[in-house]
Amino acid sequence: MAPGISYPVEKGFGGGLILSFRGIGRRFASGVTALEAIDLDIARGEFLSLIGPSGCGKTTLLRIIAGLAEPSEGERRLSLTTDGSGHIPSGRVGFVFQDPTLMPWSTVIDNVLLPFRLAGRVGSAERERVREEIRAVGLDGFEGAYPRQLSGGMRMRVSIARALVTDPDLLLLDEPFAALDEITRIALNDDLLRLWEKRRATVVFVTHSVYESVYLSTRIAVMTARPGRIAADLSVELPQPRERTLRMSPSYAAICARVSNALEVAMARQSQ
Amino acid sequence: MSPRRISRLWRIAAPLAVGAFFLAVWEVAVWAENIPPYILPGPLAIVGSLWTDGPSLLGALLVTLRVTLAALAAAAVLGGAIAVVFSVSRILELSLFPYAVILQVTPIVAIAPLIIIWVREPFLALLVCAWIVAFFPIVANTTVGLNSADRNLLALFQLYGASPFQVLRYLKLPTALPYFLAGLRISGGLALIGAVVAEFVAGTGGAETGLAFRILEAGYRLAIPRLFAALFLLSLTGIVIYLVLDGLSRVLLRHWHESALEEGEE
Numbered sequence: 001m002a003p004g005i006s007y008p009v010e011k012g013f014g015g016g017l018i019l020s021f022r023g024i025g026r027r028f029a030s031g032v033t034a035l036e037a038i039d040l041d042i043a044r045g046e047f048l049s050l051i052g053p054s055g056c057g058k059t060t061l062l063r064i065i066a067g068l069a070e071p072s073e074g075e076r077r078l079s080l081t082t083d084g085s086g087h088i089p090s091g092r093v094g095f096v097f098q099d100p101t102l103m104p105w106s107t108v109i110d111n112v113l114l115p116f117r118l119a120g121r122v123g124s125a126e127r128e129r130v131r132e133e134i135r136a137v138g139l140d141g142f143e144g145a146y147p148r149q150l151s152g153g154m155r156m157r158v159s160i161a162r163a164l165v166t167d168p169d170l171l172l173l174d175e176p177f178a179a180l181d182e183i184t185r186i187a188l189n190d191d192l193l194r195l196w197e198k199r200r201a202t203v204v205f206v207t208h209s210v211y212e213s214v215y216l217s218t219r220i221a222v223m224t225a226r227p228g229r230i231a232a233d234l235s236v237e238l239p240q241p242r243e244r245t246l247r248m249s250p251s252y253a254a255i256c257a258r259v260s261n262a263l264e265v266a267m268a269r270q271s272q
Numbered sequence: 273m274s275p276r277r278i279s280r281l282w283r284i285a286a287p288l289a290v291g292a293f294f295l296a297v298w299e300v301a302v303w304a305e306n307i308p309p310y311i312l313p314g315p316l317a318i319v320g321s322l323w324t325d326g327p328s329l330l331g332a333l334l335v336t337l338r339v340t341l342a343a344l345a346a347a348a349v350l351g352g353a354i355a356v357v358f359s360v361s362r363i364l365e366l367s368l369f370p371y372a373v374i375l376q377v378t379p380i381v382a383i384a385p386l387i388i389i390w391v392r393e394p395f396l397a398l399l400v401c402a403w404i405v406a407f408f409p410i411v412a413n414t415t416v417g418l419n420s421a422d423r424n425l426l427a428l429f430q431l432y433g434a435s436p437f438q439v440l441r442y443l444k445l446p447t448a449l450p451y452f453l454a455g456l457r458i459s460g461g462l463a464l465i466g467a468v469v470a471e472f473v474a475g476t477g478g479a480e481t482g483l484a485f486r487i488l489e490a491g492y493r494l495a496i497p498r499l500f501a502a503l504f505l506l507s508l509t510g511i512v513i514y515l516v517l518d519g520l521s522r523v524l525l526r527h528w529h530e531s532a533l534e535e536g537e538e
Binding site for chain 1: 422424425427428429430431432433434438442443446449527528529
């Protein structure tokens with residue numbers, strides 16, 4: 001295994017884009033087409049949600065964006081500060097899985113420190129950065145706790161802190177809150193928004209909740225299954241910063257209805 | 273008393289009561305049926321023999337214990353190392369694992385005479401025999417453990433550009449630790465069995481005689497109470513080895529692994 005993920009990374013290309021996909025497809029060995037003809041441009045600072053029924057390939061698409069899966073066809077470009085080695089530089093892309101995916105044998109602080117440890121940089125500056133990030137996700141006082149001593153929501157916060165600790169340009173989240181209860185989920189939605197507003201990283205967020213996607217995103221891509229395609233691309237014109245009261249507003253409800261409708265149309269077309 | 277304390281009390285008291293009852297029935301039966309001690313000695317006669325032959329039996333026990341512990345240490349180190357090599361190279365695992373199985377399924381009694389002929393140094397010969405019996409559970413368990421790393425964590429390590437050594441050091445080895453320790457607990461008992469079997473086969477080959485040979489000798493001389501006393505010491509040794517390894521496992525895994533959690537703890 002080569003260190004890092006081989007990927008066409010460039011120093012920067014036009015239009016303030018961070019990512020540009022043309023005709024990306026992915027077929028499994030079984031012959032199933034997971035993704036077909038995906039064209040996707042993501043601008044710097046966008047909060048993009050990928051939404052769709054299960055099996056529509058949104059997780060596969062996210063893994064291709066991260067370089068964890070290879071496309072079978074198409075052209076992909078990623079614009080990051082790069083060393084020109086053709087690899088994603090360590091820590092420029094953060095990934096949060098559906099499960100917290102923590103190392104159970106390590107404390108909170110060692111889990112968040114992992115990206116630095118793997119980059120071979122574990123100095124006092126990095127340790128200070130880790131403490132700061134643990135505070136930012138509201139876990140101060142739990143630095144020495146082990147994952148099993150934490151609730152599901154707290155574990156997810158650790159996972160988010162680990163993804164953010166290297167200040168990534170691109171943050172990828174794969175249904176991170178799907179397994180959490182409603183109250184924890186709403187709290188973490190707000191925390192994620194605050195962290196995004198503060199740093200202006202580009203976020204790609206996979207979810208199957210219409211309400212969550214509208215509340216969080218500046219843009220929503222609706223996907224369909226068999227084959228996985230992007231059926232609709234909607235921009236979410238709601239005021240920034242997002243506040244909790246927004247969830248009660250008519251404009252929020254209107255956009256939710258639009259997204260739900262686009263999802264229904266897409267699924268109806270798919271079942272034909 | 274809290275329910276948990278009562279349950280802990282039961283866990284100690286219940287087996288003790290069963291044991292005491294069994295010993296009492298045994299003693300009474302021997303006395304009532306007038307069974308001669310060279311057929312079946314009563315528990316009191318065995319305790320008496322333990323008292324008189326104790327010091328010399330303890331010396332023999334030390335000999336056996338030295339072989340057992342050395343074999344267990346070698347099994348832990350070499351077994352762990354073999355498992356790591358297997359996890360690094362799939363080709364090596366595929367080509368060598370069947371031979372590890374062959375070594376495991378071949379009865380040690382059958383190959384011990386060969387080993388004793390080939391390895392001139394008696395201590396080393398016994399060590400090799402006990403090691404052959406003890407190493408397999410560690411290799412098999414640790415291999416499974418090294419291959420059980422969380423797939424998403426593996427992806428994350430890849431994303432952060434981890435080297436193969438880093439994946440091994442920070443992900444695969446910690447994942448494998450509970451499996452290794454489970455193997456070690458099994459191997460502890462097997463190392464003792466291997467040492468005893470090897471001593472049976474070797475006879476008085478060495479200058480010092482272990483507990484197994486004392487059992488054989490007591491059998492030949494119909495010194496059955498002494499035989500039982502030696503047997504008792506062997507069982508006790510096995511139990512102590514198990515408890516020590518179990519305690520080691522609990523200490524090492526106490527923070528994170530389900531197997532080391534106290535009852536009722538979340």
